[in-house]
Amino acid sequence: MEDLKLTLKQQIIESLNLQGMTPADIDDNAPLFGDGLGLDSIDSLELMVLLERNYGIKIEDAREGRKVLESVASMAAYIEQNRKI
Amino acid sequence: MMKPVYISAAAALSPQNSFDADTLLPDVISSDNGKLFVKDTDYSKFINPVAIRRMSRMLKIGISTGIKAVQLSGAEKLDGIITGTGRGSMRDMELFLGDMIRLKEEALNPTYFIQSTYNSVNGWLAMQTKCTGYNQTYVHRGHSFEMSLLDAKMLLHDATEPQTYLVGCLDEMTDDYFIVKSKIGYWKKALPNSLQLLQHSNTQGSIGGEGAAFFTITNTSANSICSVEQLKMLQKPTAAFVQENIDSILSAHGMKLKDIDVVLCGMSGDARFQPLYTPILENTTAHTTVAAFKHLCGEYDTSTGFAMWLATKLFQEQSTPEVLIQKKGINPAINNILIVNHYTLNSASVVLMKKS
Numbered sequence: 001m002e003d004l005k006l007t008l009k010q011q012i013i014e015s016l017n018l019q020g021m022t023p024a025d026i027d028d029n030a031p032l033f034g035d036g037l038g039l040d041s042i043d044s045l046e047l048m049v050l051l052e053r054n055y056g057i058k059i060e061d062a063r064e065g066r067k068v069l070e071s072v073a074s075m076a077a078y079i080e081q082n083r084k085i
Numbered sequence: 086m087m088k089p090v091y092i093s094a095a096a097a098l099s100p101q102n103s104f105d106a107d108t109l110l111p112d113v114i115s116s117d118n119g120k121l122f123v124k125d126t127d128y129s130k131f132i133n134p135v136a137i138r139r140m141s142r143m144l145k146i147g148i149s150t151g152i153k154a155v156q157l158s159g160a161e162k163l164d165g166i167i168t169g170t171g172r173g174s175m176r177d178m179e180l181f182l183g184d185m186i187r188l189k190e191e192a193l194n195p196t197y198f199i200q201s202t203y204n205s206v207n208g209w210l211a212m213q214t215k216c217t218g219y220n221q222t223y224v225h226r227g228h229s230f231e232m233s234l235l236d237a238k239m240l241l242h243d244a245t246e247p248q249t250y251l252v253g254c255l256d257e258m259t260d261d262y263f264i265v266k267s268k269i270g271y272w273k274k275a276l277p278n279s280l281q282l283l284q285h286s287n288t289q290g291s292i293g294g295e296g297a298a299f300f301t302i303t304n305t306s307a308n309s310i311c312s313v314e315q316l317k318m319l320q321k322p323t324a325a326f327v328q329e330n331i332d333s334i335l336s337a338h339g340m341k342l343k344d345i346d347v348v349l350c351g352m353s354g355d356a357r358f359q360p361l362y363t364p365i366l367e368n369t370t371a372h373t374t375v376a377a378f379k380h381l382c383g384e385y386d387t388s389t390g391f392a393m394w395l396a397t398k399l400f401q402e403q404s405t406p407e408v409l410i411q412k413k414g415i416n417p418a419i420n421n422i423l424i425v426n427h428y429t430l431n432s433a434s435v436v437l438m439k440k441s
Contacts, residue, residue: 015194017138038135045195052192 005076012072015050016043028073036071044069051075056084086337087242091309091441092300093249094158097394098123098150099296099382109398110406113381115280119272120263120293121383132213139196140209143174147206147255148213150297155214155251158301164248165219167236168207168255169229171386171428175259177201206255214251227428230254230387231318234302234436238316241304253299254387263293271384273354282354282380283411291353294383298390300397306441311400311422313393314338314437322433327425328364334437335423343370346416347405349392351426352377353384361427366412374405374414381408389426389434396422400440 009023012032016039030036033044047069051057057079059065068078097103100121101114114124123146129137131149140148147168155163181197199205204222211220219240223232230253237250266272273290276282282292303309315334319326335341348369350362369375382391399405399419420440427433 019138042139042195042199049192049194053188 001076001080004079005072008072008076008079011050011054012047015046026072029071032069032071047075051079054085055079055082057082086315087238088304089312089314089439090238090241090302090304091306091312092393092397093160093303093309094154094301095298095310095394095397096150096153096157097296097298097391098126098146099298099391099394100124100294101381103394104150104153109395109402110381110408113280113408115278116292117276117278119276119279120258121279121295121381122258123295123297136209139200141174141177141200143176143255143257144200144206144209146257146297147253148209150255151206151210151251151253151299152213154253154299154301158249160249160301162249163214163216163218163251163301165221165240166207166210166214166216166251167219167221167223167233168204168210168253169223169225169231169233169387169390170203170206170254171224171226171229171256172262173203173224174201174205175257175262179259179261210251216251219250227386227432228318228434230390231316231434234313234316235318237302238313241302244304247303247305249301249303251299252302253297254390255297256295256385256387258293258295258383258385266293279383280380280408283352283377286352286354286359287356289356291355291379291384294379294385294388296382296385296388296391298387298394300393309441310397311441312439314439316437317435319433319435321431322361322427324360324364327361327433327435328368330435331365331423331425334435338437340421342368343372345369345373345421345423346414346419347374347376347396347399347422349396349422349424350375350377350411351379351388351392351424352411353379353427357430358427361433362425365425369412369414372414372416374410374416375412376405376409377411378409384428386428388428389424389436392424392426393436393438396424396438400438
């Protein structure tokens with residue numbers, strides 16, 4: 001699980017072009033949107049693409065998507081249970 | 086005839102040191118690979134750091150240039166933003182289309198798509214300047230910038246109160262675009278250096294270029310640099326047609342070619358289009374300086390914007406740098422400038438400007 005979180009953080013940094021950030025700067029449980037990492041709605045689309053492209057996960061339900069994208073920890077937990085790649 | 090409009094500030098990001106320098110062309114930048122790319126600046130000075138991470142280079146170039154023009158003008162409120170682009174954000178479009186093929190049209194990144202739309206620069210400029218007024222982007226190939234300028238002229242002609250519009254243009258070149266256009270003879274096959282472009286006007290092709298130029302344009306002459314008296318767009322131009330329109334513009338303002346201090350010509354070094362400028366070189370008297378600019382910015386759809394930025398600088402500095410001069414005139418002052426430009430065989434434009 002820790003390896004997955006590290007990989008996920010690297011993928012988030014690369015995909016969202018979070019310049020100057022390293023995986024160590026992202027807290028596992030900090031919110032990705034709003035006060036935490038400060039991501040916005042377009043970033044959420046990019047994260048959905050990241051999940052689909054790297055893990056074969058398609059989230060159709062917006063409410064479920066919101067829960068999954070709460071933090072790196074929630075994303076990693078969902079990936080572990082649902083990944084197809 | 087439409088009323089003149091006035092330029093109160095101008096900014097340009099180009100292959101030259103046009104953005105950060107205090108003087109006109111303090112150094113001349115050249116290239117030996119047939120392409121002239123914009124000289125980047127520190128975009129973080131003009132764009133929110135959270136927003137900038139997702140922006141393509143073209144967005145950064147366009148937004149920074151627009152914001153700088155607004156800052157230079159001191160305008161507190163814009164009545165509208167009007168932009169012209171012949172090609173929009175090419176790089177984002179290429180990335181998006183490349184992903185479509187590579188990923189078989191699945192799981193495509195939204196950012197490339199959003200940014201590759203032609204009006205994304207205008208949208209960002211509106212948000213940055215909090216301008217909720219008129220917002221228009223013209224995508225008319227070689228007349229894109231001219232259409233924006235014409236739109237601003239028409240809006241200001243009808244305005245009864247003082248108004249200010251941000252008017253500009255932007256186009257970028259990518260390696261793929263350069264390769265595609267080279268296949269249909271856009272670029273010179275061999276050119277030692279971009280500064281020698283005009284000495285090779287007996288062969289086909291030009292050099293690739295890109296850039297952005299923005300102007301704050303008003304209907305009041307107070308604190309303005311110059312006016313744009315008249316603008317004409319010509320389709321399928323011939324030398325005679327261009328000359329006829331130059332004569333008609335000048336005549337409408339009670340002027341003759343000898344009253345023009347500098348003619349800024351869009352000679353591109355391409356033998357096919359050089360005849361458009363032959364009458365100007367032949368008919369100008371000893372008074373008038375004939376200058377060229379495409380060896381400094383390259384050929385692209387909206388290069389008239391670069392020429393107009395150059396004109397504002399010539400008015401301000403009252404001298405024409407040697408690197409521009411094709412035929413030196415004896416004019417002691419620069420009060421009237423005529424821009425004559427073309428883009429491919431399809432479009433040309435003539436713009437008459439006067440110092441305020």
